[in-house]
Amino acid sequence: MSSVFVESGTLYIVATPIGNLTDISQRALDVLTHVDIIACEDTRHTQKLLSTYSIKNKTLSLHDHNERQRQDYVATLLQEGKSIALVSDAGTPLISDPGFYLVRHCRQLNLPVSPIPGACAAIAALSVAGLPTDRFSFEGFLPSKSGARQSTLANLLEEPRTMVFYDAPRRAIDTVEDIVKVLGGERQVVISRELTKTFETVHSDTAENLLAWLKEDPNQLKGEMVLIIEGNKIDPNAIPAKAIDTLKLLLEEMKPKKACAITAEIYGVKKNALYEIALSLK
Numbered sequence: 001m002s003s004v005f006v007e008s009g010t011l012y013i014v015a016t017p018i019g020n021l022t023d024i025s026q027r028a029l030d031v032l033t034h035v036d037i038i039a040c041e042d043t044r045h046t047q048k049l050l051s052t053y054s055i056k057n058k059t060l061s062l063h064d065h066n067e068r069q070r071q072d073y074v075a076t077l078l079q080e081g082k083s084i085a086l087v088s089d090a091g092t093p094l095i096s097d098p099g100f101y102l103v104r105h106c107r108q109l110n111l112p113v114s115p116i117p118g119a120c121a122a123i124a125a126l127s128v129a130g131l132p133t134d135r136f137s138f139e140g141f142l143p144s145k146s147g148a149r150q151s152t153l154a155n156l157l158e159e160p161r162t163m164v165f166y167d168a169p170r171r172a173i174d175t176v177e178d179i180v181k182v183l184g185g186e187r188q189v190v191i192s193r194e195l196t197k198t199f200e201t202v203h204s205d206t207a208e209n210l211l212a213w214l215k216e217d218p219n220q221l222k223g224e225m226v227l228i229i230e231g232n233k234i235d236p237n238a239i240p241a242k243a244i245d246t247l248k249l250l251l252e253e254m255k256p257k258k259a260c261a262i263t264a265e266i267y268g269v270k271k272n273a274l275y276e277i278a279l280s281l282k
């Protein structure tokens, strides 16, 4: 049903706190109060938030294991004009949380889906990490097994953007060991643990130093954490291996000046740097 706070037939994606229960907007509270139904990842968990704000409303469970079966039911309720809020246990739904299938289904049916923005652990951690934020990549949860984790990291070896991961602190030592092994000990890594809670800790260092710090303090292996890894710093003067191969081939056919000019044109690298390589190849 429509009211000043909610439109009928609309699915609201409502962000909830990631620790401190006061990190929720007035609009989110209004929507949770006035929608017809709140779809929750865990109804008992959400009930604690609702009781804090004396919100009495109907809940419906919608989690990873029943989302695909529930999507038709939720869509029918919306088509009948009901307003529905979707919340997860903490933070923004769909961000490593249920909701993707439901939102996709509603959008395919042209049903209105509206965001009520708020907390998200990845963004909160990024905002205090002190690493570049102009471009970043959210990588979700790292695999729990070392082999899979190492190959995930290996695929990101050349990633120039800041990388954001969710991980369990009890795995932090193993994870940072893998970072040292695969990305090198010099990479800057930031661990943000228990954000907005009593034991909030944000610690930034090279992967190697961070590993020593984690090993010294078992308290750092508790709670919830976001791990942020600095992107690969690509040297703008670096010459790609393929450019050197091309240069070698061209040098067999023409004078160094021309070979360097052509290679520079193809790969967008500096002619002078190529000329130095050409001389060293002689």
Ligand code: SAM
Residues within 6 Å of the ligand: 018, 019, 088, 090, 091, 092, 093, 094, 095, 096, 097, 119, 120, 121, 122, 165, 166, 167, 168, 192, 193, 194, 195, 196, 197, 224, 225, 226
């Ligand atoms: N949808 C949530 C969001 O918007 O952040 C994330 C849900 S995901 C299932 C839970 C993960 O988020 C945790 O394992 C942890 O990596 C991260 N996280 C959640 N709350 C956190 C907090 N207070 N401090 C640090 N990390 C947190």
